[in-house]
Amino acid sequence: MALPFPDLWLSRRMGLADGAIPSRAEFEAWLADRLAELVDHARANSPFYARHLDGFDGASLRSLDDFSKLPMITPDLLGAAPERLLCVSQDEIARVVTLTSSGTTGIPKRVFHTGEDLAATTEFFSRGMANMLGAGETALVFLPGERPGGVGRLLDEALSRFGARAETFGPLEDADAALDRCLDLGATCVVGSPAHLNLLALAYARRGPTHGPIRSALLCWDTVPDAVVRNVAGIPGCRPFRHWGMIETGLGGGVECAPGSGMHLREADVYVEIADQDTGRLLPDGEFGEMVVTTPLRRGMPLIRYRTGDVGRILAGECVCGSPLKRLDPQVRRVGDGVELGAGVLRLDELNELLYGLPGVGDFAARFDPRFEARRATNRLSLTICGQVEREDVFAALRTLPGVAASLDCGALELEIQLRDGRRPAIPGLGKRRLDTGSER
Structure with a gap:
């Protein structure tokens, strides 16, 4: 053998x-x-x-x-x-x-x-x-x-x-x-x-x-x-x-x-x-x-x-x-591949499995921006999704993550979802998928 x-x-x-x-x-x-x-x-x-x-x-x-x-x-x-x-x-x-x-x-x-x-x-x-x-x-x-x-x-x-x-x-x-x-x-x-x-x-x-x-x-x-x-x-x-x-x-x-x-x-x-x-x-x-x-x-x-x-x-x-x-x-x-959302933590590996697991999703890019308002901290998670998928389906899937759902419900997080052509990558070249944050500009 x-x-x-x-x-x-x-x-x-x-x-x-x-x-x-x-x-x-x-x-x-x-x-x-x-x-x-x-x-x-x-x-x-x-x-x-x-x-x-x-x-x-x-x-x-x-x-x-x-x-x-x-x-x-x-x-x-x-x-x-x-x-x-x-x-x-x-x-x-x-x-x-x-x-x-x-x-x-x-x-x-x-x-x-x-x-x-x-x-x-x-x-x-x-x-x-x-x-x-x-x-x-x-x-x-x-x-x-x-x-x-x-x-x-x-x-x-x-x-x-x-x-x-x-x-x-x-x-x-x-x-x-x-x-x-x-x-x-x-x-x-x-x-x-x-x-x-x-x-x-x-x-x-x-x-x-x-x-x-x-x-x-x-x-x-x-x-x-x-x-x-x-x-x-x-x-x-x-x-x-x-x-x-x-x-x-x-x-x-x-x-x-x-x-x-x-x-x-x-x-x-x-x-x-x-x-x-x-x-x-x-x-x-x-x-x-x-x-x-x-x-x-x-x-x-x-x-x-x-x-x-x-x-x-x-x-x-x-x-x-x-x-x-x-x-x-x-x-x-x-x-340290994770961010504090306000009422829970989101890790990149969770996001990878969730979004690549959605039918029709070819690629994605994610950005997390902590923004501070007068009375409370409000965080924004911005996603660019490349593929044939409905924005509502992405939103519903994200809510299955406990940290995301809890942070949305208490007003500590807002989501921004943009849809793009599913033939092209969300990040040009060979950039690695990561949770970009506002501190890395």
Whole structure:
């Protein structure tokens, strides 16, 4: 029987003989050794890490528990002076990526990748994508791909290793045009953000009895709501797979080996701990907390216990595929991704499931404005809904959320709903869906 793709990838990454799959205990012993080597490398080559990790060395790190005692680093380092994290000459850097958070005025983060980093991501993509399409087939990619080291080019190189190809369409701007291109190419796989692939699924539904060749879809780039997974599964014959990754860690971070199984983490390259966001205490599998990541084999710009600002959890138990790699719950969200409405709290994940779950809704954008009047605080939630849906149906659905209903009833909240064309995204480009607030202008 063929081995699951996570195991094939892990065996190669650990330098094992083909088909030799480690137990979880064997993998963790190997990982602890790599983390110890990483700490020594960082302390020897980065003045920042030499100070930050003063008092620690590889010899003192005999287990993952020992490693968890190291101090964390925060994202502001990638904005203020990312060069301080470099452990190689800048001549060895193949690509520098600048990250600007949508809706904020913070300093953009910069991340440095070596050629070896990009090659490792390509290898992971190749193993994972081989689970979704085969030789001679095409994936249509709704992500950037024009620059060297961009995700589109990495995917095309990854697919070429097993005889498939990727065509980069770029961010979806018109769902009907995107669907036409899918059908023209005979694409058997589509790759894109949840919002864009949800719009594509809606275009299929509008088209009626169209049965294209799409058999799989990789949902990535942003949080993937369950409602979107269900909608994409409505494309005739299509199996959706979810992916989690960060540009800081070299994109690929975790992907489902089978729909609904949870996302197998790329632990040899992206080691994930779950910590209490207030105390830093590690949490057991099954509990939600802040995701803290380390890049064990990365030598150019290693991240050691990097606080991501994402909330997630490791699923308890073993996957049905038997892989020793742990699985991330697909429901990843941002720390503080919620707003106080006046008589309750609204979280973005609630809004995602509710609105993408409404028939006919392709996409949405949300803005929350706290406004203060003479006698009381009045908050406004403004929604732009792209799709074929009645304003009254959106309003009625929102009232099923207790925090929204209570805030409306006591006069602390007003709703503004605008309807738009269901072919186009509510937010241009690849902006992530979030609850924009008045303080982020």
